[in-house]
Amino acid sequence: MSKPVEIKPVAGKLGVLTPGLGAVATTFIAGTIAARKGLGKPIGSLVEMGTIRLGKRTDNRTPMIKDFIELASLDDIVFGGWDIFEENVYEAAMHAGVLDKDLLNEIKPELESIKPMKAVFDPAYVKKLHGTYIKEGKTKMDLAEQLREDIRSFKSENNLDRLVIVWCASTEVYLQPGAVHETVEAFENGLRNNDEGIAPSMIYAYAAMKEGVPFANGAPNLTVDMPVIQELARQNGVPISGKDFKTGQTFMKTLLAPGLKARLLGLNGWFSTNILGNRDGEVLDDPESFKSKEVSKLGVLEYILQPDKYPDLYKDFYHKVRINYYPPRGDNKEGWDNIDIFGWLGYPMQIKVDFLCRDSILAAPIVLDLAVFMDLAQRAGMSGIQEWLSFYFKSPMVAPGLYPEHDIFIQLMKLKNTLRHLKGEDLITHLGLEYYD
Ligand SMILES: NC(=O)c1ccc[n+]([C@@H]2O[C@H](COP(=O)([O-])OP(=O)(O)OC[C@H]3O[C@@H](n4cnc5c(N)ncnc54)[C@H](O)[C@@H]3O)[C@@H](O)[C@H]2O)c1
Numbered sequence: 001m002s003k004p005v006e007i008k009p010v011a012g013k014l015g016v017l018t019p020g021l022g023a024v025a026t027t028f029i030a031g032t033i034a035a036r037k038g039l040g041k042p043i044g045s046l047v048e049m050g051t052i053r054l055g056k057r058t059d060n061r062t063p064m065i066k067d068f069i070e071l072a073s074l075d076d077i078v079f080g081g082w083d084i085f086e087e088n089v090y091e092a093a094m095h096a097g098v099l100d101k102d103l104l105n106e107i108k109p110e111l112e113s114i115k116p117m118k119a120v121f122d123p124a125y126v127k128k129l130h131g132t133y134i135k136e137g138k139t140k141m142d143l144a145e146q147l148r149e150d151i152r153s154f155k156s157e158n159n160l161d162r163l164v165i166v167w168c169a170s171t172e173v174y175l176q177p178g179a180v181h182e183t184v185e186a187f188e189n190g191l192r193n194n195d196e197g198i199a200p201s202m203i204y205a206y207a208a209m210k211e212g213v214p215f216a217n218g219a220p221n222l223t224v225d226m227p228v229i230q231e232l233a234r235q236n237g238v239p240i241s242g243k244d245f246k247t248g249q250t251f252m253k254t255l256l257a258p259g260l261k262a263r264l265l266g267l268n269g270w271f272s273t274n275i276l277g278n279r280d281g282e283v284l285d286d287p288e289s290f291k292s293k294e295v296s297k298l299g300v301l302e303y304i305l306q307p308d309k310y311p312d313l314y315k316d317f318y319h320k321v322r323i324n325y326y327p328p329r330g331d332n333k334e335g336w337d338n339i340d341i342f343g344w345l346g347y348p349m350q351i352k353v354d355f356l357c358r359d360s361i362l363a364a365p366i367v368l369d370l371a372v373f374m375d376l377a378q379r380a381g382m383s384g385i386q387e388w389l390s391f392y393f394k395s396p397m398v399a400p401g402l403y404p405e406h407d408i409f410i411q412l413m414k415l416k417n418t419l420r421h422l423k424g425e426d427l428i429t430h431l432g433l434e435y436y437d
Contacts, residue, residue, distance in 0.1 A: 004424030007070065008379040012161030014072040015154060016371045017213075018081040019204050020169025021116050023278050023331055024218065024245075026093035027360035028168070028367040029079045029114065033107050036074045040103070044365030047071055047372045052416050054425050056434070069419055071372050078158045081168075082150070082204075083116035084131020096278065098331045098360045117150045120200045125172040127286040129279075140198055141191035147207035162378070163213045164371045165204065167242075170280065172199045172221040173288035174295065181226035184235075205229050209238055214374040216389070217242030218367065220296035225397050233384045239377035241370065241386040244296040244394040247362035249274060249321075249335035251408070252355055257304040258407040260341060264310075268340040268348070269318035270301060275326040276333035276359065285325040296395040297321045303406045333359050366392045380422055388418035 018025040035042040042048040052068050054061040066073070079089070087095060090111035093104050104111065118135045120143045137143040155163055180190040180197040187206070190198050201223040208215040209232035217223045217240075224233070224240040233240045246254065249272055260267065284290045298319060307314035337353040370392055377386050390396030391411035396404040405411055417427045 001426060002421070002424050005380050005422045007376070007422060010070045010072055010076065010379070012076075013078050013159065014076050014371070014375055015078045015080060015158060015160040015163040017151070017154065017163060017165045018079075018168040018367070019119070019165070019201070020167065021081045021083040021087075021089055021092050021114075022168065022170070023096035023098055023280065023360040024363040024367065025081060025166075025168035026089050026096055026111075027098045028364040029089055030093050030099055030104060030107060030111060031364045032074055032077060032079075032368060033110050034103060037107065039106060042074070042365060042368065044362065045368050046365075046415075047369050048074070048365075052419060053428065054420065057432075058435070065419065069376065069423055072162075072375050077371070078160060079114050080154050080158075081114075081116055082119045082147075083169075084119040084121045084129060084133055086116065086133040088112050088116075089114040096331065096360065098358065117154075119169075120147060120203050122200055124196075125199045125201075126170045126283055127173070127288065128283050129170060139192050140194050140203055141188070143200075144191055144203050144207045144210075147204060148211055151207060151211045151213060162375055163211075164374045164378075165208045165213050165215045166367050166370055166374075167201060167204070167215070167217045167219055167221075167223060168367065169201065169219065170283045171219045171289045171292050172201055173286070174291035175199060175222055177222060177226045181222070181228050184228055184231055187228040199223075202226075202229070205240075206232070209233055209236055209240075212236050212238055214239040214378050216240070216370040216374050216392075218245045218363070218370075220244040220292040220395060230384055237378070237381070237383045239374050239382055239386050240384065240397070241374065241389045242393060242395075242397050244293070245363045245366045246392060246394045246408075247366065248333055248355060248357050248359060249337065250297055250300055250394045251362070252335070252337065252353055253300050254304065254406050254408040256339070256351070256353070257301055258409060261305055261310075261313075264313060266313040266342040266346070267301075267305065267317040268342060269320075269338075270340075271318075271320050271338045272297075272335065273322040273324065274333055274335045275324045275329055276331070277325065277327040277329040278331045278359065280359070281323065281325040281327075281333075284323050290323060293323065294321055299395055299404070300406050303404055331358055331360050333357055376422075388415050391415050 034040045050065045305314040335355045339351040
């Protein structure tokens, strides 16, 4: 046992603000309210349903995570957000069509009372959307100031103790980090000069850092994944994490690929295609937004399989990812994978996966966990990149010079060991020799 880390107590309410009140955010909000009222269970959420083993296997100590470490509870959460459409959360959830109308009607008054704040938005960065509920300002710095004011008033009007932001808005066009994202000075000059390298999501991230609010990024945009935000996060003691929620097909990939590698089975090719018909699918129909997603999805296999270390197995495997917008499916995505593998003496085999998933049903518990764990991180004095939350992301952020860990089982071990470390419990190595002494 080591000394536990000092963690500020959970006192008062936690505000969870989401830029974007679309399918994912409204499914998270309505689901959390429904779970609070006992109308459903928060399935998929580690903070609500997960356990953690402590000590030896013979100790029989496996509490619920929420009983082991003090976390914000469902009842403590107050919801808010921004969107480019004025619909309240009830209307937006009906529109998204993920949850049953009957369920939404049961909690209609709570959902109707959550109304978006005007968004910072520019169609140059999300080409398929044309919103009407948008802030105006001469410079991007003016817009950042307005967001900061929103954050402060949401906190005081709702009497909140703490806040967290989880980006649930649309995927922006692909941008690469440049000089404007390097330093605080360059970025602030860029905000004043309307530098086109600064996308709306970065303005939210900047506002969050200046207000000391943790920020998790659910989309593949750069947003917090750039030096300037990392510097501000450290300066102001704010946790950041990202990027791109790991759901659907990439979730499957990070289950299967470590298994193939564990058994040293080779890979010739992995072809992934998807059909989906929600607004996210429509946005990704634009090649520039798709490029952000593609880069985030493609990295996974390369890092898990390490072709440089296993050239006989993984050199030159062909990896292709496609997303097709197909309106009749709505939020119910279908993801196909065709995996060409080879075994003993190079004999070929195939695996086919057909995952008929529900995108927002998979993403909602991730939003809840990230909100609660990012709040924990801040109370525990952890600032900057939260690599222990890689478990939730397709393209996990890591310190410069480190490669990201994509294997979901290593990610989960890292997450739980971080919780053990915070509480001064022994880390679990799975060595287990002591049982045979
Ligand atoms: N559902 C999943 O499984 C999953 C997985 C990984 C990542 N994501 C990402 O999560 C995000 C949300 O997905 P979704 O299915 O809810 O999409 P959605 O289109 O239903 O919702 C996004 C919402 O964001 C709003 N928006 C766009 N730009 C905005 C801005 N600048 N400020 C405020 N609001 C803005 C849109 O009007 C829309 O209501 C997307 O970026 C998506 O790529 C989703």
